[in-house]
Amino acid sequence: MLILGLILLLLGFLLNIPVLWTIGIILLVVGAVLFLLGSTGRAVGGRRHWF
Structure with a gap:
């Protein structure tokens, strides 16, 4: 989720x-x-672990 959020954040910033x-x-x-x-x-x- 962190990586997906970071990718969407960067795409939203770059593509306005x-x-x-x-x-x-x-x-x-x-x-x-x-x-x-x-x-x-x-x-x-x-769950204790999220895979």
Whole structure:
């Protein structure tokens, strides 16, 4: 999710498409939260690891 968010953020910035920019920011935030929860050992959505 972090990588997809970063790609969409960059594409939205470079191509000047505000929708991609917004979706990229949202995916980056959600990906960061999931990464932090997963790195602390908490089960996220019933799973300990997201593959």
